[in-house]
Amino acid sequence: MKILLVEDDDSHAQFIVDGLKQAGHTVDHAKDGMDGLFLATEEKYDVMIVDRMVPKLDGLAIIQALRASGNKSPVLILSSLSKVDERIKGLKAGGDDYLTKPFEFGELIARIEALVRRGSLEQSEQTILKLDDLEMNLLTRVVKRGSSLIELKNKEFRLLEFLMRRPDQVVTRTMLLEGVWDFHFSPNTNLIDAQMSKLRQKVDKDFKKQLIHTVRGAGYKISAQEV
Amino acid sequence: MPGESLSVKIKSALRSFSFRVGVLFFVALCTTLIVLRVHIYYQSVSTAYEDIRAIVNAHAEEISQGIDKYGISYVHYLVKAMIEDTQDKHLYLVFREGKHLSGNLSPWPSEINLKLHWQEISIPQDDEKPPLHLLVKATSYKNNGALLIGYDLQRVDFLRDTLLRVAIANILLSLLMSFSLSILVVWLVNRHLQFINRACERVMRGQLQYRVLVRGANDQFDKLGANINSMLDWIATLLGTVRDSTNAIAHDMRTPLSRHRIELQALIDDPGISPAVREKIGAAVMRVDGIVEMFDNILSIAKAESRTGTELFVEINMNEIVEDVIEFYAALLEEQRQQLTVDIPLTPLWMTGDKQLISQAVVNLVDNAVKYTPEGGHIRVSLRAEGSFIIATVSDNGPGIPKQFMNQAKERFFRVDESRNTPGTGLGLSLVNAVATLHHGTLTLTDNDPGLCATLRLSRNIEVG
Numbered sequence A: 001m002k003i004l005l006v007e008d009d010d011s012h013a014q015f016i017v018d019g020l021k022q023a024g025h026t027v028d029h030a031k032d033g034m035d036g037l038f039l040a041t042e043e044k045y046d047v048m049i050v051d052r053m054v055p056k057l058d059g060l061a062i063i064q065a066l067r068a069s070g071n072k073s074p075v076l077i078l079s080s081l082s083k084v085d086e087r088i089k090g091l092k093a094g095g096d097d098y099l100t101k102p103f104e105f106g107e108l109i110a111r112i113e114a115l116v117r118r119g120s121l122e123q124s125e126q127t128i129l130k131l132d133d134l135e136m137n138l139l140t141r142v143v144k145r146g147s148s149l150i151e152l153k154n155k156e157f158r159l160l161e162f163l164m165r166r167p168d169q170v171v172t173r174t175m176l177l178e179g180v181w182d183f184h185f186s187p188n189t190n191l192i193d194a195q196m197s198k199l200r201q202k203v204d205k206d207f208k209k210q211l212i213h214t215v216r217g218a219g220y221k222i223s224a225q226e227v
Numbered sequence B: 001m002p003g004e005s006l007s008v009k010i011k012s013a014l015r016s017f018s019f020r021v022g023v024l025f026f027v028a029l030c031t032t033l034i035v036l037r038v039h040i041y042y043q044s045v046s047t048a049y050e051d052i053r054a055i056v057n058a059h060a061e062e063i064s065q066g067i068d069k070y071g072i073s074y075v076h077y078l079v080k081a082m083i084e085d086t087q088d089k090h091l092y093l094v095f096r097e098g099k100h101l102s103g104n105l106s107p108w109p110s111e112i113n114l115k116l117h118w119q120e121i122s123i124p125q126d127d128e129k130p131p132l133h134l135l136v137k138a139t140s141y142k143n144n145g146a147l148l149i150g151y152d153l154q155r156v157d158f159l160r161d162t163l164l165r166v167a168i169a170n171i172l173l174s175l176l177m178s179f180s181l182s183i184l185v186v187w188l189v190n191r192h193l194q195f196i197n198r199a200c201e202r203v204m205r206g207q208l209q210y211r212v213l214v215r216g217a218n219d220q221f222d223k224l225g226a227n228i229n230s231m232l233d234w235i236a237t238l239l240g241t242v243r244d245s246t247n248a249i250a251h252d253m254r255t256p257l258s259r260h261r262i263e264l265q266a267l268i269d270d271p272g273i274s275p276a277v278r279e280k281i282g283a284a285v286m287r288v289d290g291i292v293e294m295f296d297n298i299l300s301i302a303k304a305e306s307r308t309g310t311e312l313f314v315e316i317n318m319n320e321i322v323e324d325v326i327e328f329y330a331a332l333l334e335e336q337r338q339q340l341t342v343d344i345p346l347t348p349l350w351m352t353g354d355k356q357l358i359s360q361a362v363v364n365l366v367d368n369a370v371k372y373t374p375e376g377g378h379i380r381v382s383l384r385a386e387g388s389f390i391i392a393t394v395s396d397n398g399p400g401i402p403k404q405f406m407n408q409a410k411e412r413f414f415r416v417d418e419s420r421n422t423p424g425t426g427l428g429l430s431l432v433n434a435v436a437t438l439h440h441g442t443l444t445l446t447d448n449d450p451g452l453c454a455t456l457r458l459s460r461n462i463e464v465g
């Protein structure tokens, strides 16, 4: 993927650029808002990572300018401002996701990938999600693995749906907190693991093939392939 | 305010300062008017009496001069002549000498007491005429002789009657006027104060941009309003500065912490490092995360406490929030074999509020119950409406909080000594308390005997400005 990073803090920039390159992506780095906007209009990027506060031109202003000119590339806003209203401001300006510092690198990667693949399954009107022999009907709320029915509670269903809409993608704990529970604060994240282990008991325990996988240091992934 | 009963409204009106000023004004005006009227009345009546006395005295003088000149019997003649001469129908003259009477009044009025100088007497008349009301001056002479000079008080009575009637009408009218005037004053003062009160109430409710309406009359109400407005502007500026600086602090703290974490993370990923060191660095990373979380909590508390955070208020379904939180903790509760009783009404309880903050408050309460109650404990979560409030309670049968710390528990960073081994920052209940305040409610901690009962009260219908 071709990624643009607009970030003025050197060590953060270095960390992100190194990490992304290691993960096999191409990265352009702009140190201020003007350079960022220039690069974003000159080149085509799969995803842009924009710091909320950069010199010369504010991160939100860059996004607004890009959106106004018709640029639809997904943007992830990076920020040191954690407040929920700041997040809402960022999304209102045209950002697609918001990540506060400090963050795990795995979190960044997962969110970027989710952004790029967004629009495929996530937003489709599909009413039946399928993965291997696991099938979930969003209308009837029937979940089946092969021929056996799986009974899920409300939030377990939402959790599985969230994973199923992002097959083969890493989903982090905070993404689950935000997406499934709409919790934009950080309660005890271990609880996600407890939830996930319950879900696994129902979905994977009695079957040979495991579909829900733990990705160390990042989160979870639903996939028909062994990891 | 709507919803208040009439009697409460009246009571509060009676207590109001402007009403008291109105009453005072009213009483003062009435007293002045009455004193003035009474004075005018006595003044006019006594002047009329003076006049009559003067007429009577003039006749008495003339007669006494006649007596001096011609002797007492001459008076019969003088009286007759005077009666014939006078045009004044109100003048009565009688002279008595033994049984012999002369004059225009007979018989001799029996009420006359010759020892008194001036008397007022009333003589009944025939022909259904009103009795004759006279002011008389009687003088006695030797040999049973007596002279009576009387003057009809009809005019005075008429004057008195008229004056009394006019005065009463006048006082009634002035009473009415001063009453309406004081009501007007009360109303005007109230109206002007209302602008100020309304603005203050709105600002107190967090609508900081609200201002007092200044009408441009340049009176003291306008001055007060303008002063309050500039005070509010100043407060808003200060709050803005505080907000900006907390944002700046958040930014300035998070950036180096984040950098710190990146460096630690890079060390962990370094293959040349021993597992023991890696573990220690891992713990350091977690501590950094803990500091960031603590920082977030402090910011959330500050935001809720500043009462300015109504921008994010939306319609929220409290049942859903509480159910979500419970479901979030369900797996952990099961793991710790804690029993959970949930008492939530079937109909959704809606309210206006900050969804994230309320979720976090409920999470904090449930988290405490789960965290501090030992395995096999019993936790109860309930939700109900009470008037315009929603009440959520989380109670457990764990160790509870010792009575002497009950109040302190809501303070920032407070933790009971026994809890120091459990992870936590001591900010959980402070946040719940701040969230309650933001939603015009309260957090009450009580002894569940055994255990703790936390009651969160939130106002349902906060106006969002």
Ligand SMILES: Nc1ncnc2c1ncn2[C@@H]1O[C@H](COP(=O)(O)OP(=O)(O)O)[C@@H](O)[C@H]1O
Pocket (backbone or CB within 6 Å): B364, B368, B369, B372, B373, B396, B398, B399, B400, B401, B409, B414, B415, B416, B417, B419, B423, B424, B425, B426, B427, B428, B429, B430, B451, B452
């Ligand atoms: N349900 C409870 N049972 C016993 N003690 C409690 C309970 N809830 C709170 N406390 C006490 O009050 C203190 C403050 O709670 P809180 O503000 O949530 O901070 P924290 O949980 O991070 O310690 C806790 O440290 C604990 O000592």
Ligand SMILES: [Mg+2]
Pocket (backbone or CB within 6 Å): B364, B367, B368, B424, B426, B427, B428, B429
């Ligand atoms: Mg707590």
